[in-house]
Amino acid sequence: MKRRIFSRLLTLFVLVVVLAAVAVPVTAQDDTVIKIYASWPLTGGTQAIGESMQKAAGLALEHYLADNNGEGPAGFTVQIVFLDDASPTTGAWDGTIEAENAQRCVNDPQCMVYFGTYNSGAAKVSMPITNEAGIAQISPANTYAGLTHACETCEEGEPDIYRPSGEVNYFRTHGSDDVQGPGAASWAVCLGFEQVYVLDDTQAYGKGIADEFARHAEEIGLEVVGRSSVESTDIDFRALLTDVRASGATLVYGGFVMDSGGPQVIQQMDALGLFSSGIKFMGPDGLASASLFDQIGGAEIANDNVYLTFPGPLPSTLETEGGQRFYNDYVEQFDEEPDPYSVYAYQSMQVILDSIARAGVAERGAILEAMRNTTDFEGIASTFSFDENGDSTLAGFYGYRVVDGGFVEGTLVTPTTHENCPG
Amino acid sequence: MFGMSIDQEVFVQQVLNGLTIGGYLALIALGYTMVYGIIELINFAHGDLFAFGFLFSLTLFEYFNPAAPLTGADLYLLLPFILLITMAVTGGLNVVIDQIAYRPLRSAPRLAPLLTAVGMSFALEAIFAIWKGATQIAYPRYFPTKDVFREWFDLEPVIIFFTTKDVFLLSVTIPLMIVLALFIDRTRIGKAMRACAQDREAAAMMGINVNRIISMTFFVGGALAGAAGLIWGLYINSGRFLMGFEAGLMAFTAAVLGGIGNIRGAVMGSFIIGMLKALSDGYIGGEWSRAIIFGILILLLVFRPSGILGSTQSIEKV
Numbered sequence: 001m002k003r004r005i006f007s008r009l010l011t012l013f014v015l016v017v018v019l020a021a022v023a024v025p026v027t028a029q030d031d032t033v034i035k036i037y038a039s040w041p042l043t044g045g046t047q048a049i050g051e052s053m054q055k056a057a058g059l060a061l062e063h064y065l066a067d068n069n070g071e072g073p074a075g076f077t078v079q080i081v082f083l084d085d086a087s088p089t090t091g092a093w094d095g096t097i098e099a100e101n102a103q104r105c106v107n108d109p110q111c112m113v114y115f116g117t118y119n120s121g122a123a124k125v126s127m128p129i130t131n132e133a134g135i136a137q138i139s140p141a142n143t144y145a146g147l148t149h150a151c152e153t154c155e156e157g158e159p160d161i162y163r164p165s166g167e168v169n170y171f172r173t174h175g176s177d178d179v180q181g182p183g184a185a186s187w188a189v190c191l192g193f194e195q196v197y198v199l200d201d202t203q204a205y206g207k208g209i210a211d212e213f214a215r216h217a218e219e220i221g222l223e224v225v226g227r228s229s230v231e232s233t234d235i236d237f238r239a240l241l242t243d244v245r246a247s248g249a250t251l252v253y254g255g256f257v258m259d260s261g262g263p264q265v266i267q268q269m270d271a272l273g274l275f276s277s278g279i280k281f282m283g284p285d286g287l288a289s290a291s292l293f294d295q296i297g298g299a300e301i302a303n304d305n306v307y308l309t310f311p312g313p314l315p316s317t318l319e320t321e322g323g324q325r326f327y328n329d330y331v332e333q334f335d336e337e338p339d340p341y342s343v344y345a346y347q348s349m350q351v352i353l354d355s356i357a358r359a360g361v362a363e364r365g366a367i368l369e370a371m372r373n374t375t376d377f378e379g380i381a382s383t384f385s386f387d388e389n390g391d392s393t394l395a396g397f398y399g400y401r402v403v404d405g406g407f408v409e410g411t412l413v414t415p416t417t418h419e420n421c422p423g
Numbered sequence: 424m425f426g427m428s429i430d431q432e433v434f435v436q437q438v439l440n441g442l443t444i445g446g447y448l449a450l451i452a453l454g455y456t457m458v459y460g461i462i463e464l465i466n467f468a469h470g471d472l473f474a475f476g477f478l479f480s481l482t483l484f485e486y487f488n489p490a491a492p493l494t495g496a497d498l499y500l501l502l503p504f505i506l507l508i509t510m511a512v513t514g515g516l517n518v519v520i521d522q523i524a525y526r527p528l529r530s531a532p533r534l535a536p537l538l539t540a541v542g543m544s545f546a547l548e549a550i551f552a553i554w555k556g557a558t559q560i561a562y563p564r565y566f567p568t569k570d571v572f573r574e575w576f577d578l579e580p581v582i583i584f585f586t587t588k589d590v591f592l593l594s595v596t597i598p599l600m601i602v603l604a605l606f607i608d609r610t611r612i613g614k615a616m617r618a619c620a621q622d623r624e625a626a627a628m629m630g631i632n633v634n635r636i637i638s639m640t641f642f643v644g645g646a647l648a649g650a651a652g653l654i655w656g657l658y659i660n661s662g663r664f665l666m667g668f669e670a671g672l673m674a675f676t677a678a679v680l681g682g683i684g685n686i687r688g689a690v691m692g693s694f695i696i697g698m699l700k701a702l703s704d705g706y707i708g709g710e711w712s713r714a715i716i717f718g719i720l721i722l723l724l725v726f727r728p729s730g731i732l733g734s735t736q737s738i739e740k741v
Contacts (some may be wrong), residue, residue, distance in 0.1 A: 043552075043557055044557045044558070045557065045558050045559060045663075047556070047557060047558060048558070088549065088552065088557075089545065089548065089549075090665065091552065091557040091558075091663070091664065091665060202710060228708045228709055228710070229708065229709060229710035230709040230710065231709060231710065231712070231713060233665065233668065233669050234669060234709065234712075235659070235662070235666050235669050235670065236444055236659065236700070237704075237709070238440050238443075238444075238701075239437055239440045239441075239444075239700065239701040239702070239703075239704035239705040239709075240704045240705065240709050242433060242436045242437055242440060242582065242584075242705055243433070243704070243705045243706075245582055245584075246429060246430075246432075246433040246582050258558070258559075259558075263559040263661070264559060264661055267559075267561065267660060267661045268659065268661070271564075271659065271660055272584060273570070273584055291558070294558070294561070295558050295559035295560070295561060295661075296559075296561060296661070297561025297562070297563065297564075297660060297661065298561065
């Protein structure tokens with residue numbers, strides 16, 4: 001009796017396995033579908049930014065379809081598969097998860113474009129994987145310079161170490177930190193700062209931009225009176241901030257993102273009375289999000305104390321027709337202000353759809369080639385082309401102050417801004 | 424101030440920073456060391472109770488919604504009330520954790536409860552992330568901040584920044600430690616705890632309800648961690664679901680440094696770690712602090728494997 005039950009179960013099991021094996025290829029083969037795998041943090045400290053980028057990418061596809069009578073690029077049905085590259089146990093991006101995400105794209109024959117990452121450190125992990133597979137990768141947010149071209153403070157061998165095949169397959173529609181860091185230093189001189197204390201989170205992006213800032217600061221006479229790194233999981237920065245106070249710095253430059261200590265440093269600068277003694281904070285695009293205000297305990301803390309740089313205009317100040325359409329539709333559909341980086345998620349998605357349309361076929365190589373040839377592309381933030389490194393030909397950055405709980409006065413900042421200060 | 428140079432003022436400030444770090448670490452370290460003393464378990468979920476105290480007290484404050492900073496009755500009645508409730512609930516949570524995750528494994532090999540402790544820690548962190556979100560959480564500035572030297576004494580230090588919040592932290596943590604020491608030294612329950620720590624079976628034979636005493640130990644340890652969470656919130660005004668990991672790591676290290684199972688050792692270890700962290704952050708650089716703290720821990724354990732004051736293996740029990 002027992003034996004019979006066992007053999008029946010075995011038969012059933014074999015049947016299920018066979019059915020599964022037959023069923024999977026049947027459903028997977030649909031050559032009118034193109035998948036785009038998007039990978040950036042959707043949980044943890046960067047969640048607000050990630051979700052806004054997700055909505056913007058979806059909106060870009062929606063707008064494209066609306067403009068083309070519901071027809072996808074070259075007749076294909078485009079699907080965006082959103083993946084989270086943050087670890088639930090740390091609440092921050094994780095290299096292992098990022099590698100898995102990139103590998104999933106490589107293993108899915110329908111995946112034609114890898115859309116990510118948010119964190120430059122994560123891009124270092126996925127770039128070699130997509131590069132070897134010959135898949136186009138486009139980032140809506142990475143600004144670390146060494147991902148696309150060599151720079152003074154970059155690691156040796158960059159960017160070739162991310163391109164094992166020797167071909168360029170990675171693109172970004174905004175500038176990089178060898179412009180942003182020096183631009184910020186130059187802007188700081190214009191704002192009247194003479195001594196700066198430079199902090200970073202030891203990550204590719206945070207340390208990269210802090211190094212670029214510090215290098216240029218010394219060159220243009222902004223004295224770097226202190227330089228230190230913090231553990232991103234540390235919770236008590238008071239001893240470090242005591243050193244800042246003692247250093248005589250009037251400005252703290254912090255190479256951070258939302259989940260690597262930036263909000264804590266700003267919050268503790270305030271709690272320790274650094275802001276009330278006139279010391280200010282300047283940070284990079286990684287902190288340029290309204291979610292920063294919630295995390296530090298209110299915008300009033302940041303008012304007149306925090307300066308940030310960002311690659312372009314903010315969503316609400318986009319001047320192009322497409323930009324205004326994006327902003328208005330986003331606000332209407334989601335009933336919230338889009339995050340600054342949602343602009344670049346939208347613009348990168350535009351590039352992806354345009355590349356598929358020009359390639360005309362569902363082939364990774366053809367779509368990569370089409371993306372490489374993107375010229376004078378009219379995105380919602382700017383009109384640009386990709387250069388031979390995959391960088392945007394428009395690489396400007398804007399400086400923002402925090403006034404009355406919002407980012408205002410976007411002024412173009414470049415490494416030579418200090419020679420001819422704005423206003 | 425007092426004829427000190429800037430460098431001297433910086434040093435004094437760093438020592439003060441070290442003291443306050445040591446203060447909250449000690450409250451957490453005590454829970455590690457007490458539980459270890461009595462059942463020889465490293466309760467890895469203990470650090471997360473600190474985060475729970477932070478989140479739970481924040482929820483209570485949000486419920487009563489007093490104006491920040493607290494004044495009058497809010498400061499003298501509501502704050503102590505929230506402190507007591509937070510301690511009671513965090514202590515209770517620790518007892519529940521023991522019931523669910525450790526008690527069924529009391530006679531299992533030592534590795535089993537160690538693993539459930541790690542699992543409990545992950546589970547709590549996940550619950551916290553869902554509860555209040557995984558971002559940095561601002562804790563409103565409920566405690567009134569006055570600059571002690573500038574506003575009370577009319578002194579003009581350049582660097583030293585010692586506020587009523589620092590006074591509050593030290594004046595809650597240090598008495599709590601003293602009360603705990605008296606509780607263990609002088610009361611019947613304290614005596615029973617020491618007896619259980621020395622020999623659980625012999626204590627049971629003497630008529631001590633060992634399970635009740637173990638629960639009591641978990642309760643007291645949890646309550647202290649809960650108090651630390653609330654004090655931290657009022658003091659630093661910021662935290663997140665994972666804060667218990669970092670704090671727990673440092674507190675556990677402090678307990679080992681002082682001699683695990685030894686309450687005086689845990690307090691001493693905490694102040695040493697606090698001081699090391701402050702001086703290393705201030706003079707060497709934050710990126711080196713962990714390396715320095717753990718380097719010293721390794722060196723010390725090579726020469727004194729049972730910590731500075733000796734672990735439970737010595738005569739000085741819990």
